[in-house]
Structures are given as structure tokens and as C-alpha cells.
Amino acid sequence: MEKLTVQTEFMTDTAEGLSSRPKYLLSKYFYDDKGSNIFQDIMQMPEYYLTDCEQEILSLYKDEITNHFNNGSSPFDLIELGAGDGSKTKTILKHMVSQSVKFNYQPFDISKLTNNELEQSLNNELPELPVFPKTGDFFQLLKKQNGHAAIRKVILFLGSNIGNFSDDELHLFFTRLKEFTSPGDKLFIGFDLKKSPKIIRKAYDDPHGHTRKFNLNLLHRLNNELGADFNIDKFEQHTEYDPASGEVKSYLISMEEQVVYIKALKEQYELKQWEPIFMELSRKFDAESLENLAKEYDFIVEQNFTDLRNFFVDSLWIR
Numbered sequence: 001m002e003k004l005t006v007q008t009e010f011m012t013d014t015a016e017g018l019s020s021r022p023k024y025l026l027s028k029y030f031y032d033d034k035g036s037n038i039f040q041d042i043m044q045m046p047e048y049y050l051t052d053c054e055q056e057i058l059s060l061y062k063d064e065i066t067n068h069f070n071n072g073s074s075p076f077d078l079i080e081l082g083a084g085d086g087s088k089t090k091t092i093l094k095h096m097v098s099q100s101v102k103f104n105y106q107p108f109d110i111s112k113l114t115n116n117e118l119e120q121s122l123n124n125e126l127p128e129l130p131v132f133p134k135t136g137d138f139f140q141l142l143k144k145q146n147g148h149a150a151i152r153k154v155i156l157f158l159g160s161n162i163g164n165f166s167d168d169e170l171h172l173f174f175t176r177l178k179e180f181t182s183p184g185d186k187l188f189i190g191f192d193l194k195k196s197p198k199i200i201r202k203a204y205d206d207p208h209g210h211t212r213k214f215n216l217n218l219l220h221r222l223n224n225e226l227g228a229d230f231n232i233d234k235f236e237q238h239t240e241y242d243p244a245s246g247e248v249k250s251y252l253i254s255m256e257e258q259v260v261y262i263k264a265l266k267e268q269y270e271l272k273q274w275e276p277i278f279m280e281l282s283r284k285f286d287a288e289s290l291e292n293l294a295k296e297y298d299f300i301v302e303q304n305f306t307d308l309r310n311f312f313v314d315s316l317w318i319r
């Protein structure tokens, strides 16, 4: 049943996106098993500073962060949204386990394979840590969990995953989180900060071609899973950064006119020559926008942890 629902949503989202003007696809669908692997390649390139910055923050401040999470030593659920391969989180997890902090770890991810791999590696590296992974779209997962509020919650949303949200999604996300949490619960969210556009552009328009592959993989998914016939060689990937809004936008641009038929949708879509498909938003924040966001949803910023270059912040909020 689960699979059927997800598939249907993929279909309706695709139909809606490709009939819109301008056309768009949703970046949450980047992360099939193959896309999750490509994203791991992105995280490893030197140009993608976000991972190194957050790793630095977690290593430098693991002790302080643990004390904030452990607040009075009552046991808690550590829920991670979009956990991925957990490589950064492990720094904190290992430290907390070594300090005998009492918590359950619940990684949520959209990729089943990624979740399984994370669970396995944690069982090997940290056998004493109870791990309860959940697979799915976390807007859905947050809803399902609603009401099981017996235990204190700390929610991790690392890596600037939040940067992918449109204004509407940001609103929905924090509205859900407000319902999902109780006073005293905490959020720990990674925000990428505005900085020199030269640095940002290199991270999202990389010389290795990983970002391009990452975007094109979604067209492969449409071809394989929905029976589409995109001519993938005829797309150019393009990235823009607007320093005023802090928005990085990624597009696939059809270099030729093409008519794409999608079997599963029984529908055909026309792409004009040089017509763009909007693929992803990666928003950059500043101290002020972050503070306003917390206030708007009744959270208080307890502490901001930044890397040494001030590129990235992990912001700790309390409800």
C-alpha cells in the first residue's frame, strides 16, 4: 500500500510540475537509491563546503551540543529528518554514547537503502545505541508520529536540507513541527549562510559534473519508473545564485524542442528549444532571517553554533 501511495504522489506531482509555467520538478524526488549515492559524491567534493563546515561545527562543539540535548539528563528521542548516511551525525552520536547519555535515535529518510545502510553501520559502530529508522516523506512521518508525545524530543534537521523548501513548504514544515513538539522540546537545524557568490556558485556548479548528474538522474527516474521518453542528452544544467534573496536555483534546459510522452500519465508534454525545467531551490539564510523564522513559529533561539569561517550555522531552538 505504502509503495502505491508514494508512486501516485510522484505521478501527480510530476503531472502538476510539467503542466505548470514555468515547468518544474520536485527535488525531493532526486533521492532514489542512485540519487542518494550521487548526493554522497557531491558531499565529498571540496567545492561543496557545506559538509565540511557542519562537520567542523559538530566536532568543535559536540560537548556543548550534547549538554543542550541532554538537558537535565531525562531520556529523549533524537529524531533526525533526512538522515542520509549519517556521517556527520555520528560525531554527535558517538560522543553522546561515550557520555552515557540516554536516548533513542530515530533516523527518517526518504531512501530505504540509505536507511538500511545507516542502521547497519550504526549497529556495527555503536552497538549499544537503540536505532529505530523510518522510511518515507518526512511531512508524512511527522504527521503519523503526532500524539505519541510521552518522551522529550530533540529534532535534527542538518545539512541545510531546509534550504530546499519554498515559502509554502517552510510554513507547512514549521506548522507541523509545532504540532509535533511540546514545550521544552528542541530543534537543531543546519542553515547555510549568505557568503561570497563565487564560493556558492562553485558548490552548485561543480567542475566534476556531479550536480549535473544529480539533476539528470531525476529524468532517468521518470524514464524508468513512469515510462517517460526524455532525451536526456539534450539537456543542459544551469545554476543561478541571487545574492539579494539568497536563492540558488537549478534548472535543466532543453537544448532542442522535444515532445515527451509519459506512459504512466498518458500525457505528452512539449518542451520548446531552450525551455527550462526548474529543479531545485537551495536557499541561503542570514542571522536576521533565521531569528525571524524562529519567532514566527514560537521557538526561541537558544544558541547558534557557527564554523570558523562563518559559512554555516547549526541553530538550536527550544519550543
Ligand code: AVJ
Pocket: 042, 050, 159, 160, 161, 162, 163, 164, 203, 204, 211, 214, 280, 281, 282, 283
Ligand atoms: C541536500 C538540500 C542540502 O541544497 O545544498 C546539493 C542538495 N543540490 N547540490 C543543497 C544539493 C545540489 C543539498 N541539500
